[in-house]
Amino acid sequence: MTGNPEAPKAAHGGHAHGANHDHGQVVTTSNERRIRFVLIFTAGYAIVQAVGGYLSGSLALIADAGHMVSDAAALLLALIAYRIARRAADSQRTYGFHRVRVLAALANGATLLLLVAWIAWEAVQRINAPVEILAGPMLIVALIGLAVNVAGAWILWSGNRGDSNLRGAFLHVIGDLLGSVGAIAAAIGIMLTGWTVLDPILSVLVAGLVVRSAWGLVSDSIRVLLQAVPRGVDKIEAERGLASLPGVAEAGHFHAWTVTDETSVATVHVSPAEGTDPLSLPPLVSAWLKERYAIDHVTVQVDPPGKLNTKHD
Known part of the structure; x- marks a missing residue:
């Protein structure tokens, strides 16, 4: 609607709107299904990775396992957000519930930043006090993790990239993927040189790569919530x-x-x-x-x- 044809004075003292009054946003079942699949993969592999990291003594695997547990929780939050966002607008929430997705994206980015801080802290402790690491089992678990994360990233990347909730889940999986790459590199390096310090060093490098994406997600969500x-x-x-x-x-x-x-x-x-x-x-x-x-x-x-x-x- 672009004006009130019945009373010209309404154009002076009232409001006239653009053509589209539909505030609803499409919450696709495809995006929801993608996140559900990745949630199952992530939660399942997190258990495998935690056990493998504990048995091998690898910080890279333990940190990435913690990362994946956090991701599983974030993905679950994303699914809940999709369900809430599907609810119709009402007289109190005329734009509907779609900003729940923005809140979920903010939570995803914030938890990712917290996890990065924890990885960095643990890495410093390991550098100061190196521990024995079984590089063989570490490499096997990391390779499995890489395959799982590549599959998860592809599933999410092929969805709607304009959805911040889906983008938050994708960034979490990318962080996991980088963690797996770091763990593989550390395992190979330890096998070739015996330098166990490579494990925490590469953990810090992976954490640094994740920070930029996580902060971008947080800052974008804050901009929306502050109505910038x-x-x-x-x-x-x-x-x-x-x-x-x-x-x-x-x-x-x-x-x-x-x-x-x-x-x-x-x-x-x-x-x-x-x-x-x-x-x-x-x-x-x-x-x-x-x-x-x-x-x-x-x-x-x-x-x-x-x-x-x-x-x-």
Whole structure:
């Protein structure tokens, strides 16, 4: 809906919206099924890896086992989030429950960062006090883990990459995959040189590779929850661009935020130029914001000429 054809004054004092009022987001059964499969693989292998790490004395395996236990919990949280997000919007939650997925993504990233800190701490202890490591069993378990994690990463990568919940699960699996690669490298290095210190050193390197992805997931989730402008949107530039549209005399009080991974919302005030029909501005403004910034839902308030600059954001 782009205006109220029944009463022109509504365009001055009320709001007019973009064409699409459907706030619902698709929670695909395909994404949910992918995470369920990976959860089963992850939980099952975590047990194998924990036993193998304990028997071989490998920190790389023990750390990765702990990582996978954390991942299993995060994947379970992601599944719960999908179930909740599927619930329909109601009068109290008009945008539905889809931000639960953002909360789950935030939890995934935060737990990953905590686990990285634990791995780094344990690695320092092992460097200061090396322990005996059975490289043969360590290598076998790590190779199995690599195969499991490659399969899990492929399953998640082939899903919807715009879903932060699925992306969080994918990053966890990538962290596991890197852990398996590190454990394989450490096992081979120990077999060839006898340097058991390679195990904690490679654990630290793997942890460092995970930090960047985990922090990106956390920061993106925080941006959504704080209702920061979507990436690529500039408030000042948007107001200037709107003010340059034909029929628009002034534009201001622009606000934009992200509701879920795939939906952005904006509100803006505009004033009509002399001789311009106020009801023509909402669809014009909505279309421009959709094309320029891919904003899905726009609320446009048309103010009388000369009144816009007296308002405050």
